[in-house]
Amino acid sequence: MVxxxxxxxxxxxxxxxxxxxKSSFADDDIYNAGGxxxxxxxxxPHTHIYGSLTEGRPHKNQEGTLEQAWRTGSYNREDRTEEExxxxxxxxxxxFASYGITRIRTHLSxxxxxxxxxxxxxxxxAARIMTDLREEYEGIIDLQLVAIxxxxxxxxxxxxxxxxxxxxxxxxxxxxxxxxxxxTREKGVEHTxxxxxxxxxYDLQVDFHIDETDDPNSRYTEVLASKSKDxxxxxxxxxxxxxxxxxxxxxxxxxxxxxxxxxxVSVITNxxxxxxxxxxxxxxPRRRGHTRIDELLEEGVTVAxxxxxxxxSANPYGDADMLKCLYxxxxxxxxxxxxxxxxxxxxxxxxxxxxFGVNIDDYGLEEGNEGSLVIYxxxxxxxxxxxxxxxxxxxxxxxxxxxxxxxxxxxxxxxPQQVDFNHNPDDLQI
Ligand SMILES: [Zn+2]
Numbered sequence: 001m002v003x004x005x006x007x008x009x010x011x012x013x014x015x016x017x018x019x020x021x022k023s024s025f026a027d028d029d030i031y032n033a034g035g036x037x038x039x040x041x042x043x044x045p046h047t048h049i050y051g052s053l054t055e056g057r058p059h060k061n062q063e064g065t066l067e068q069a070w071r072t073g074s075y076n077r078e079d080r081t082e083e084e085x086x087x088x089x090x091x092x093x094x095x096f097a098s099y100g101i102t103r104i105r106t107h108l109s110x111x112x113x114x115x116x117x118x119x120x121x122x123x124x125x126a127a128r129i130m131t132d133l134r135e136e137y138e139g140i141i142d143l144q145l146v147a148i149x150x151x152x153x154x155x156x157x158x159x160x161x162x163x164x165x166x167x168x169x170x171x172x173x174x175x176x177x178x179x180x181x182x183x184t185r186e187k188g189v190e191h192t193x194x195x196x197x198x199x200x201x202y203d204l205q206v207d208f209h210i211d212e213t214d215d216p217n218s219r220y221t222e223v224l225a226s227k228s229k230d231x232x233x234x235x236x237x238x239x240x241x242x243x244x245x246x247x248x249x250x251x252x253x254x255x256x257x258x259x260x261x262x263x264x265v266s267v268i269t270n271x272x273x274x275x276x277x278x279x280x281x282x283x284x285p286r287r288r289g290h291t292r293i294d295e296l297l298e299e300g301v302t303v304a305x306x307x308x309x310x311x312x313s314a315n316p317y318g319d320a321d322m323l324k325c326l327y328x329x330x331x332x333x334x335x336x337x338x339x340x341x342x343x344x345x346x347x348x349x350x351x352x353x354x355x356f357g358v359n360i361d362d363y364g365l366e367e368g369n370e371g372s373l374v375i376y377x378x379x380x381x382x383x384x385x386x387x388x389x390x391x392x393x394x395x396x397x398x399x400x401x402x403x404x405x406x407x408x409x410x411x412x413x414x415x416p417q418q419v420d421f422n423h424n425p426d427d428l429q430i
Pocket of ligand 1: 048107209
């Protein structure tokens with residue numbers, strides 16, 4: 001156990017428990033974590049704040065498919081005013097903050113739904129709203145914005161200019177893409193190349209929605225990795241979803257995973273949304289829609305973990321809690337051994353931070369690093385995942401930004417007793 005002292009927004013010292021100098025802090029600035037787990041702040045590498053809290057308002061996704069989610073989500077976003085969208089976004093951001101997340105990569109949706117948004121009369125609406133919010137939350141939550149090009153943008157001058165202006169004029173941070181939504185293989189390749197060239201031109205990070213399908217013939221991740229390798233920008237490129245990888249023949253998957261490793265391209269898995277959206281055209285047995293996490297990690301590819309949809313048409317149950325994401329990943333991916341807990345934990349912390357582009361030298365609980373941390377109501381990562389532990393306190397640069405308490409009391413004994421949801425770490429060496 002340790003005492004952590006934070007001064008002037010930085011971790012000043014980490015000392016053996018009891019060695020901290022309490023007298024140099026006001027009473028209100030001292031928090032007793034009771035020996036519980038502490039981590040650096042969490043990073044959400046893949047979500048869609050702009051379209052969140054829209055399912056059923058007014059349209060519902062009656063099929064539960066991704067295709068239907070695209071259309072429903074688009075109609076549900078269409079008529080909302082800027083202030084309505086901001087109000088919903090602020091609510092979702094408050095959830096992220098309470099769950100210990102201080103950095104969020106979020107994809108815009110104004111040009112993300114090709115069938116309807118291609119005709120959008122205000123293609124910069126999402127960018128405008130989200131850049132406003134980025135400014136509003138500066139110093140509390142870092143919002144990193146990704147723009148997704150409209151289908152067909154590589155061959156259409158107006159759509160291309162609209163997309164490029166998001167980076168050239170509006171300060172959008174990350175270049176997105178969605179080549180598997182294009183009509184043909186050739187158009188998907190052009191889409192990928194055109195977006196990567198913009199990222200190269202403006203020296204930006206890249207994060208594609210890619211091969212988010214069960215179709216084993218959807219093979220754009222290879223194009224993304226190969227072109228990124230040619231441009232020498234692979235270290236700042238991410239392939240989100242890559243769910244088709246679960247349906248590829250093993251020989252092809254093996255080649256692709258090696259190419260990803262050579263190119264430096266990272267992968268983000270979004271287990272909650274994809275386990276409900278994929279396998280929808282299957283009879284029994286039904287596939288689950290996650291990429292090959294174990295094989296990618298084994299080859300050395302950085303695999304991050306994102307939540308994707310927050311209560312929208314793709315996943316009405318999304319709620320911004322990253323620990324729920326880990327909990328379900330442990331089950332769906334057979335990563336349910338006790339020894340898998342540290343692997344999942346590191347994915348959530350360090351892989352997510354790497355994909356986001358956090359300065360890794362300043363991230364982590366070390367003296368001199370950013371004075372940001374999360375305290376869990378659990379003693380170990382294993383218990384934090386198993387119990388989806390409340391985040392008792394979240395601190396950003398030395399300033400508390402959220403606190404949560406959970407108490408359950410048994411009433412069936414003579415004297416009420418508080419329930420302890422955690423294992424005793426002395427009993428279970430984890
Ligand atoms: Zn997504």
